[in-house]
Amino acid sequence: xxxxxxxxxxxxxxxxxxxxxxxxxxxxxxxxxxxxxxxxxxxxxxxxxxxxxxxxxxxxxxxxxxxxxxxxxxxxxxxxxxxxxxxxxxxxxxxxxxxxxxxxxxxxxxxxxxxxxxxxxxxxxxxxxxxxxxxxxxxxxxxxxxxxxxxxxxxxxxxxxxxxxxxxxxxxxxxxxxxxxxxxxxxxxxxxxxxx
Amino acid sequence: xxxxxxxxxxxxxxxxxxxxxxxxxxxxxxxxxxxxxxxxxxxxxxxxxxxxxxxxxxxxxxxxxxxxxxxxxxxxxxxxxxxxxxxxxxxxxxxxxxxxxxxxxxxxxxxxxxxxxxxxxxxxxxxxxxxxxxxxxxxxxxxxxxxxxxxxxxxxxxxxxxxxxxxxxxxxxxxxxxxxxxxxxxxxxxxxxxxx
DNA sequence: GTCTATAGAGAGATAGAC
DNA sequence: GTCTATCTCTCTATAGAC
Numbered sequence: 001x002x003x004x005x006x007x008x009x010x011x012x013x014x015x016x017x018x019x020x021x022x023x024x025x026x027x028x029x030x031x032x033x034x035x036x037x038x039x040x041x042x043x044x045x046x047x048x049x050x051x052x053x054x055x056x057x058x059x060x061x062x063x064x065x066x067x068x069x070x071x072x073x074x075x076x077x078x079x080x081x082x083x084x085x086x087x088x089x090x091x092x093x094x095x096x097x098x099x100x101x102x103x104x105x106x107x108x109x110x111x112x113x114x115x116x117x118x119x120x121x122x123x124x125x126x127x128x129x130x131x132x133x134x135x136x137x138x139x140x141x142x143x144x145x146x147x148x149x150x151x152x153x154x155x156x157x158x159x160x161x162x163x164x165x166x167x168x169x170x171x172x173x174x175x176x177x178x179x180x181x182x183x184x185x186x187x188x189x190x191x192x193x194x195x196x
Numbered sequence: 197x198x199x200x201x202x203x204x205x206x207x208x209x210x211x212x213x214x215x216x217x218x219x220x221x222x223x224x225x226x227x228x229x230x231x232x233x234x235x236x237x238x239x240x241x242x243x244x245x246x247x248x249x250x251x252x253x254x255x256x257x258x259x260x261x262x263x264x265x266x267x268x269x270x271x272x273x274x275x276x277x278x279x280x281x282x283x284x285x286x287x288x289x290x291x292x293x294x295x296x297x298x299x300x301x302x303x304x305x306x307x308x309x310x311x312x313x314x315x316x317x318x319x320x321x322x323x324x325x326x327x328x329x330x331x332x333x334x335x336x337x338x339x340x341x342x343x344x345x346x347x348x349x350x351x352x353x354x355x356x357x358x359x360x361x362x363x364x365x366x367x368x369x370x371x372x373x374x375x376x377x378x379x380x381x382x383x384x385x386x387x388x389x390x391x392x
Numbered sequence: 393g394t395c396t397a398t399a400g401a402g403a404g405a406t407a408g409a410c
Numbered sequence: 411g412t413c414t415a416t417c418t419c420t421c422t423a424t425a426g427a428c
Binding site for chain 2: 005027028029030032096111114115152153154155156158159160161162163165166167169170177181182184185186188189192193194195
């Protein structure tokens with residue numbers, strides 16, 4: 001994927017990734033052919049191999065980029081010294097805001113794990129686990145201060161993430177609710193669910 | 197799929213469905229070949245076509261059966277005249293219990309929607325919506341009696357279902373928690389989340 | 393960097409013997 | 411009802427011209 005002089009690398013490269021993201025999310029990795037991706041980009045299938053060594057790398061790069069951005073964006077705005085309720089609010093707002101406009105990436109990150117080769121799978125799983133641990137640490141801190149009360153720390157962590165990620169199942173741009181309203185709905189649900 | 201005299205229909209038929217369910221869940225519909233299914237059943241690929249007209253029907257039948265069982269099982273045990281909190285408890289217990297041991301079916305029902313032909317997709321979506329409406333009715337009744345308080349009825353419905361279905365993301369048989377403990381954890385979360 | 397052409401493998405589905 | 415054999419199509423990936 002290195003750029004070469006006097007080429008269209010810097011235009012075609014991103015287009016290949018966008019086309020792959022869109023088509024993988026819509027039809028699934030296994031159901032999409034390199035020819036389909038090439039057609040959406042506007043080149044022949046063979047030309048794609050100037051930008052990716054193979055189809056699997058295309059998938060892995062999309063997932064890796066998504067989870068990397070998720071972690072970076074969270075860590076860049078989180079304040080670990082704030083009180084647990086404030087940290088929980090931040091997590092909820094961050095998760096909703098980040099996921100709402102990335103339906104394709106989220107879909108791929110959750111649905112195409114089984115199409116990753118073992119080594120790639122392990123790397124992606126480690127990143128996902130790291131993100132889950134961010135929330136678990138917040139909940140644990142809140143239990144310690146008496147702000148929160150949960151029956152089981154790990155299951156509650158998974159449940160809250162599943163609840164929040166569910167926003168991508170129904171949200172469509174231009175719908176009945178805007179970001180602020182959706183954040184409020186989910187904030188209320190999560191705050192109450194873990195309240196002491 | 198009609199049975200024929202003196203054959204192995206009644207043995208092979210279910211085995212075909214089981215093999216398809218297992219393989220579709222593990223590798224994805226598009227990534228699984230009819231030859232793989234045949235190999236798991238122990239027959240040659242051509243023999244599968246005695247039990248299904250094509251691969252698509254195999255997928256649709258699995259989804260349709262799953263959602264049909266889900267609705268039937270719920271309606272067979274629900275008591276619409278009970279107070280809303282009791283109805284909510286029943287929904288949670290039913291959903292957790294039904295989904296926990298059906299990881300394969302749930303995975304397929306959520307992941308392979310995009311591989312359904314349009315007509316089949318519409319039928320499956322209608323059944324899913326009908327199930328969601330069961331929970332929405334309970335929440336609405338509870339808001340009416342003052343037992344529950346939610347910011348948005350529809351979003352809360354989707355959020356609770358996403359939260360509960362998330363159990364299939366982490367639950368593995370023989371793990372740290374048994375059914376009763378898991379039910380309690382989720383019951384507490386949901387009760388608190390929608391409490392007045 | 394993109395093209396055409398193609399190698400080599402594997403797909404879904406069918407035909408006809410048994 | 412299952413088999414073998416095969417039709418026809420499509421796939422990923424590569425080679426070599428431009």
